[in-house]
Amino acid sequence: MALDKPYLDVPGTTIFDAEQSRKGYWLNQFCMSLMKAENRERFKANERAYLDEWPMTEEQKQGVLTRDLNRCMAAGGNIYFLAKIGATDGKSFQQMAGSMTGMTEEEYRNMMIKGGRSVEGNRYIGEDGDAQAHRQPQGSAHQKA
Template sequence: MSDVTPGLGYNPEDLADIPGTTIFTTASSRRAYHLHRFCHSLGKADAREAFKADEEGYLSNYTMTEEQRVAILARDYNQLIQLGSNFYFLMKLASTDGWSAQRAVSTMSGMSTEDYAAMMIAGGRSPEGNRSIKGKY
């Protein structure tokens, strides 16, 4: 690893080394604070019912960016990750829709749930093109 950035404990440049990988950082967590508060609220049955009854109205209770709101309404998990969220919070949204983790992740991979499951049973995605650019990992 390169020299660390004071206060972070790591060099941010090292986080961009694996193609297609978004690293959840303190900065991304801060960007997604209100998004995570929304997701966390879905841990309560009455909140899930209120959200399902009026998604846009329920989202108005949270100070999220317009991009975050649009991505939630579209269930665009890849975009939500790019906007700072992490998958563990997003699973509350997926669960509210009755989705399994497998189904949510399959939407992120562009595969059907069945194709995604078959790929994982066969050993997962190929490491080709998914390794460290600098060859360290």
Template sequence: MAGPKDIHEYLADFDDIPGTRVYTAQRARQGYHLNQFAMSLMKPENRQRWLADERAYIDEWPMTEDQKQAVLDRDYNRLLDLGGNIYFMAKVFSTDGLSFVQAVSTMTGMSVPEYQAMMMAGGRSPEGVRSIREKR
């Protein structure tokens, strides 16, 4: 009989879920400045500065170059990998004039109508790959 998992084994299991990024304390620490940047877009004057010169505005934030490039590329999946919180990233796509559905559909490789239809039908099927490690 196996004993309880230690915290590192437990947290590693989160990375085994295909297509899912669990927002852990580690991701929160990694993405702190990224998420603070996104939250800054709540202020109209910051949105204006961002829209006028994205690179200049983002360079004011102490983020990694990978994080900055993912923002500039609007690569939301990469942003989640780099510590972004989807609810904070919503400030970025809202500033771009995108709805949550429009932005999230880009993360799935589906068109907006395809994504909406999938969600209206109950979301992704629970059938299929459930573990990256075990390929099952």
């Protein structure tokens, strides 16, 4: 029996749950391999050859090769594991996050300093314009009517 996943109703959000974990197991294992200097060097010397040593899907491999972290997350990647790719490339987590939002590092930093993204467009898909009236108290699960 499939589990109820009310969090799938949040637009633009990929939740790393048990299903995503299974889907991205080898992608995340590849990322963890980059913690060793010799593996980072092998990866940088021939990215495709190194990726082909892992039983990842072609979608996962293309996500890594193009550094499309959103694509990697959709394919089961966990952002904390994916950060190893950015570190291998000499990128900060802030630079990586900016790339995922379509912003420059400076734009992303300024947005976060100002309090983050607006709630507009970031509500549950099933909610109408009066989001506050439909919100559950903090800490409780969102329930569909």
